[in-house]
Amino acid sequence: MARQLDIPLTGIAAALDALRPWTERAAERARTLGRPVLAAVRVPLDPADDLLAAALACPPGVPRWYLHQPAAGRTWLGLGAVAAVRPGPACALGGLADAWQAWRPLVETDVPEALHWVGGAAFDTGPRLDPWRGWPSAEMWLPRVMFTRDGDEAACTVAVQAVPGQSAAEVWAAAADGWQRWSGVPPERAEDPGARLSAASLARSDGDRRPGTAFEDARDRWMRLVAETASAIRAGRFDKVVLAREEVVPLGRPADIAAALRALGRRYPESGVFALWRGDQCFLGATPERLARVGTGSVEVDCLAGTAPRGRTPAEDARLADWLLHSGKNLHEHSVVREWLRARLAPLCTHLEIPAEPGLKRLANVQHLHTPLAGRLRAGQNILTVADALMPTPALAGSPQKEAMAYIRDREGFDRGWYGGAIGWAGMDGSGEFMVAIRCALVGSVSAHLYAGAGIMGDSDPAAEWEETVLKLRPMKQALGLEVGDDGGES
Numbered sequence: 001m002a003r004q005l006d007i008p009l010t011g012i013a014a015a016l017d018a019l020r021p022w023t024e025r026a027a028e029r030a031r032t033l034g035r036p037v038l039a040a041v042r043v044p045l046d047p048a049d050d051l052l053a054a055a056l057a058c059p060p061g062v063p064r065w066y067l068h069q070p071a072a073g074r075t076w077l078g079l080g081a082v083a084a085v086r087p088g089p090a091c092a093l094g095g096l097a098d099a100w101q102a103w104r105p106l107v108e109t110d111v112p113e114a115l116h117w118v119g120g121a122a123f124d125t126g127p128r129l130d131p132w133r134g135w136p137s138a139e140m141w142l143p144r145v146m147f148t149r150d151g152d153e154a155a156c157t158v159a160v161q162a163v164p165g166q167s168a169a170e171v172w173a174a175a176a177d178g179w180q181r182w183s184g185v186p187p188e189r190a191e192d193p194g195a196r197l198s199a200a201s202l203a204r205s206d207g208d209r210r211p212g213t214a215f216e217d218a219r220d221r222w223m224r225l226v227a228e229t230a231s232a233i234r235a236g237r238f239d240k241v242v243l244a245r246e247e248v249v250p251l252g253r254p255a256d257i258a259a260a261l262r263a264l265g266r267r268y269p270e271s272g273v274f275a276l277w278r279g280d281q282c283f284l285g286a287t288p289e290r291l292a293r294v295g296t297g298s299v300e301v302d303c304l305a306g307t308a309p310r311g312r313t314p315a316e317d318a319r320l321a322d323w324l325l326h327s328g329k330n331l332h333e334h335s336v337v338r339e340w341l342r343a344r345l346a347p348l349c350t351h352l353e354i355p356a357e358p359g360l361k362r363l364a365n366v367q368h369l370h371t372p373l374a375g376r377l378r379a380g381q382n383i384l385t386v387a388d389a390l391m392p393t394p395a396l397a398g399s400p401q402k403e404a405m406a407y408i409r410d411r412e413g414f415d416r417g418w419y420g421g422a423i424g425w426a427g428m429d430g431s432g433e434f435m436v437a438i439r440c441a442l443v444g445s446v447s448a449h450l451y452a453g454a455g456i457m458g459d460s461d462p463a464a465e466w467e468e469t470v471l472k473l474r475p476m477k478q479a480l481g482l483e484v485g486d487d488g489g490e491s
């Protein structure tokens with residue numbers, strides 16, 4: 001049954017009306033310059049609008065990018081793409097910076113600050129293997145419609161591209177037509193309140209812990225790799241390597257992505273809940289780690305490495321926190337990341353502040369050692385150049401970076417794809433934010449691929465590292481209804 005979006009179309013109609021004079025200017029400039037020119041406007045929206053419903057009502061072919069940061073009161077949703085920058089196969093985010101900035105003078109708008117490009121990048125530059133085939137190593141695009149809700153303020157930015165030879169009326173009609181087609185189509189998947197998977201419907205999961213099962217084999221293999229890696233570190237080959245694992249869970253029925261994202265937002269308010277739809281796949285997660293946030297001349301970066309479980313009682317929780325804050329292995333693991341970030345940021349900054357001791361970042365499932373880094377950026381830097389310089393940090397790759405990445409590719413046995421990469425946005429003025437894509441899953445129509453890793457040091461205990469990945473996988477499992485929560489609920 002066809003369904004209208006839950007976004008009131010009056011907001012969109014107002015945006016399309018406001019767009020008319022800008023499409024005239026853009027069409028005229030495109031004709032004069034002989035190259036495409038963008039037009040964009042922004043109108044206010046009702047903050048009560050359900051942005052997730054809008055994302056899910058879009059047809060599968062429409063690129064969709066979603067970021068929800070509950071603690072900051074922010075929910076952003078980008079639908080469609082009017083312009084995209086996508087590098088060659090072996091290129092990372094930094095390779096997009098010039099092409100992206102080249103659009104800056106080619107926009108007709110009175111709200112240049114409202115043009116937020118969205119996208120992200122993979123952990124490495126490929127080659128992409130299943131289930132990531134078809135995903136680029138990095139891509140940024142300007143959404144056709146961008147909804148932003150920041151606290152009590154909500155707005156909608158509509159953009160369109162005028163190509164040389166198009167009349168203003170044709171450009172405007174393209175914008176209006178695009179929206180009409182999305183707003184009257186059936187949702188990609190019927191939202192069935194009973195669609196959440198019950199733990200019992202799992203064909204294969206972490207829950208099947210009997211000896212001799214695929215789970216046991218996977219655990220033994222991974223723990224052997226951890227032991228080998230720890231011994232390579234002791235032999236001086238690396239300072240640190242972050243090993244990840246992939247858990248593939250067949251889905252008996254389509255996953256309820258909206259329910260998963262809502263559950264993650266409720267349970268992990270300090271995290272960035274993200275989703276990126278491509279074809280019939282959705283890459284989603286709730287990450288506690290900010291790669292970089294760039295404002296006007298400022299940069300903020302999270303150093304997050306070193307992990308302990310949460311306690312079942314306040315006393316146990318405090319004991320675990322105290323243990324973490326004094327654990328030699330975790331402090332060393334953390335300092336490798338902090339010093340690497342210091343070395344990478346120093347040439348980009350005129351001033352850098354880094355606390356001497358880490359604090360704690362506490363989530364519902366785990367607690368981490370955390371050091372916030374803050375700096376003043378040198379001229380000429382922007383969010384893409386900064387994110388590129390920092391990717392991937394030793395919290396995801398290891399140190400030395402190149403050698404650790406080659407080892408990971410060779411030994412892990414799967415393509416990380418965008419796990420360990422970055423998801424974020426970039427304003428045309430160079431500001432923006434990227435989150436590290438962890439605590440996540442790539443959900444397709446028949447299976448979900450879940451990812452989690454742990455920093456391996458010379459004194460790592462393979463069983464403890466395995467348990468750490470079990471804890472890190474839990475948020476996604478519970479959100480997707482693949483594992484029942486401690487409180488008996490799914491989230």
Ligand SMILES: C=C(O[C@H]1C=CC=C(C(=O)O)[C@@H]1O)C(=O)O
Nearest residue numbers: 305306307395438452453454455
């Ligand atoms: C690699 C992951 O976490 C990283 C981020 C924070 C703490 C980490 C750790 O303590 O090992 C990891 O470096 C993951 O969640 O998949």
